[in-house]
Amino acid sequence: MNKKKEYTEEQTTESFKRSFYRKFGYTPLIILERPSSKRPSLIMPLDELEQHFNIFIDKNIACKGYKLRSRHRYRELVDYRFMFAHIARSMEYKLTTIGKYLKKHHSSIIHYENAFENMMETSECFKEKYNEIFNYIKTKIKKDDKLPAVVNTDEARCES
Numbered sequence: 172m173n174k175k176k177e178y179t180e181e182q183t184t185e186s187f188k189r190s191f192y193r194k195f196g197y198t199p200l201i202i203l204e205r206p207s208s209k210r211p212s213l214i215m216p217l218d219e220l221e222q223h224f225n226i227f228i229d230k231n232i233a234c235k236g237y238k239l240r241s242r243h244r245y246r247e248l249v250d251y252r253f254m255f256a257h258i259a260r261s262m263e264y265k266l267t268t269i270g271k272y273l274k275k276h277h278s279s280i281i282h283y284e285n286a287f288e289n290m291m292e293t294s295e296c297f298k299e300k301y302n303e304i305f306n307y308i309k310t311k312i313k314k315d316d317k318l319p320a321v322v323n324t325d326e327a328r329c330e331s
Contacts, residue, residue, distance in 0.1 A: 184201055187201070188201065214262050214312060215262070215312070217259060217264065217268070217269070217272045218272075220255065220258065220259060220262075220308070221238075221239050221240070221255065221272075223304070223307060223308050223311060224239050224251050224254070224255055224304065225238060225239060226307075227251065227300075227303070227304055227307075228247075228248065228251055231247050233245055233246075233247050234247045234248045234251075239251060239252060239255055239273070240272070240273055240274055242274075250290065250297055250300065251300075251304075252273065252283060253283045253286050253287040253290060254287065254300070254301050254304055255273070256269055256273070256280050256283035256284060256287065257283070257284060257287040257301075258304075258305070258308070259272075260280070260284060266280045266281065
């Protein structure tokens, strides 16, 4: 029977270094790529997330007919952008990715995050809207997927 020995990564690397040294006269520098232990939690694509927001935007009379990515600066629409950016960031999307999607600069997304935190602290109406959207999205996510990255800000504050 042919039994194959299983080698560890270190043993394989050392074996390669020895044979390389014998053949070429010097030991090579070997850089091994290690898989990232942090798994991105991109639960849904940004366009699907936007569709969930558009449902709420269409319900709002002041914003009816406008989309999240439009250039309009109605207060309600801007609030939805703050929430969208916060949820997308908590799903570990990069600033530039969210910025390109919303047709904004990545620094605008940083501003949205800061504004989101300020609005959550000061505005009850904003907080209620966010919780409503958050709970809606939470119910729409597939049962296999979990929503660990999207933090309900209200619950997180209560725990700390």
